Amino acid sequence: xxxxxxxxxxxxxxxxxxxxxxxxxxxxxxxxxxxxxxxxxxxxxxxxxxxxxxxxxxxxxxxxxxxxxxxxxxxxxxxxxxxxxxxxxxxxxxxxxxxxxxxxxxxxxxxxxxxx
Amino acid sequence: xxxxxxxxxxxxxxxxxxxxxxxxxxxxxxxxxxxxxxxxxxxxxxxxxxxxxxxxxxxxxxxxxxxxxxxxxxxxxxxxxxxxxxxxxxxxxxxxxxxxxxxxxxxxxxxx
Numbered sequence: 001x002x003x004x005x006x007x008x009x010x011x012x013x014x015x016x017x018x019x020x021x022x023x024x025x026x027x028x029x030x031x032x033x034x035x036x037x038x039x040x041x042x043x044x045x046x047x048x049x050x051x052x053x054x055x056x057x058x059x060x061x062x063x064x065x066x067x068x069x070x071x072x073x074x075x076x077x078x079x080x081x082x083x084x085x086x087x088x089x090x091x092x093x094x095x096x097x098x099x100x101x102x103x104x105x106x107x108x109x110x111x112x113x114x115x116x
Numbered sequence: 117x118x119x120x121x122x123x124x125x126x127x128x129x130x131x132x133x134x135x136x137x138x139x140x141x142x143x144x145x146x147x148x149x150x151x152x153x154x155x156x157x158x159x160x161x162x163x164x165x166x167x168x169x170x171x172x173x174x175x176x177x178x179x180x181x182x183x184x185x186x187x188x189x190x191x192x193x194x195x196x197x198x199x200x201x202x203x204x205x206x207x208x209x210x211x212x213x214x215x216x217x218x219x220x221x222x223x224x225x226x227x228x
Contacts, residue, residue, distance in 0.1 A: 006158075036216075044204070044221030046160075050157070090158055104149070105206075105216055107158035 001028035006091045009068060013115055019064075021111050023091030026072065033074040034105065035066055038088040047075040050074060060069040080092030086115045120219035122205050127225045131135045134192040136222045138205030143186060145207040149216065150179065150190045162190070162203075197226050 006023045013019060025031050035047045036052050046059045048066035056066050065074045074091060091108040119141045140148070146167050151159040165172045165179045165188070172179045178191040192199055195215045205219040 032120045046215065046218075049215060092159075103162060104147070104164065105151075105159070106161070107151075110156075111157045112156070 002093075004091065004093055004106055004108045006111060008111060009109065010112045011114070013081050013113065015083055015115055016080045017114065019076070019081050019085070019113070021076040021089055021113075023074045023076075023108055024072055025093045028093070028095070029071060031072065031094055032096045033068060034092040034094070035076045036090040038090060039107065040087070040111075044090070048076070049103065077098075081115045083115050086113055088112050120205055120207055122219040122222045123221050124220065125225070127227060128195050128197060130197060130226050130228055132195055134190075134195045134199065134224055136190045136192075136203050136205075136224065138173050138188040138190075138219055140186050140188065140205070140207045140217075142209035142217075143183070145169075145209050147151060147208040148179075148181060148188050149204075149206040149208070150188075151204040151206060151218075152179075153204065153221070158182075159204060192224075195224075195226055198225060200226050 003026045013102055026079055028101050032051055034049045036044045037047055038044050048056055050056050050068045053068055063085060064078050089111045092105040122138045135136045147164050149164040150162045152162050153159045163174050163177050163179055165181050170181055171179060176193045188205055202221040202223050206223045208214045208216050
C-alpha cells in the first residue's frame with residue numbers, strides 16, 4: 001500500500017533562518033507531488049507541484065522553493081524565513097495517469113511551522 | 117477561471133443531518149471531491165464523484181452533483197460529534213491536468 005511521510009511534525013524557527021521540510025512517498029512510482037500551505041483558520045494554498053524528477057511548478061511568488069531530487073521525494077526550502085511563512089504545510093501525492101492527468105490526493109500529516 | 121466556493125461555518129445539532137454546499141466554476145471538471153480535516157491533521161479523502169454522476173451514497177454520506185448549476189453538496193446523516201471537522205470541496209479541472217483546486221473549507225460544529 002502507498003504511504004506518505006512528512007517531517008517534522010512541528011517546527012519553531014527564528015526569522016532569517018533556513019528551512020527544509022521533507023516529504024517522501026512509498027509504494028508508488030512517478031507520483032504527482034504537491035506542497036500546500038494552510039494559514040490559521042483558512043483554506044489551502046497550492047505552493048508547488050511536480051510531475052517528475054527535477055520538474056517543479058510554482059503557483060505563487062514567495063520566499064520558498066521546492067525540489068524533487070528523487071522520484072518519491074519532495075523538499076520545501078527557504079534560505080531565510082519570514083514571519084509570514086508561519087503556517088501548516090501539507091505535502092500530498094496523486095496518481096498520474098498516462099494522459100498526464102491527476103486524480104485524488106493523499107495528504108501527509110502536515111508540518112506546523114512557527115517563525116518567531 | 118478556476119474557483120471553488122463554500123460557506124465558512126455550519127452548526128448542526130447532534131443526530132440531525134448536515135448539508136455542506138459548494139459551487140465550482142470549471143464545467144469541464146472530471147472529478148469532484150470532499151475532504152475532511154480534523155484539528156491538527158492532514159486532509160482525508162472522504163468521497164468523490166465523477167462528473168457523469170448525479171448522486172453517490174456511501175453509508176452516512178450522500179454526494180449530490182448538479183452540473184447545470186455547478187453545485188456540489190455533501191450530506192452527512194445522523195451527525196455525530198466525531199464529524200466535527202473542516203470539510204473541503206475540491207475539483208479536478210480539465211484545464212489544469214495536474215492540479216486539484218480546493219475550496220476554503222467549511223467548519224462543521226456539532227451542538228448537543
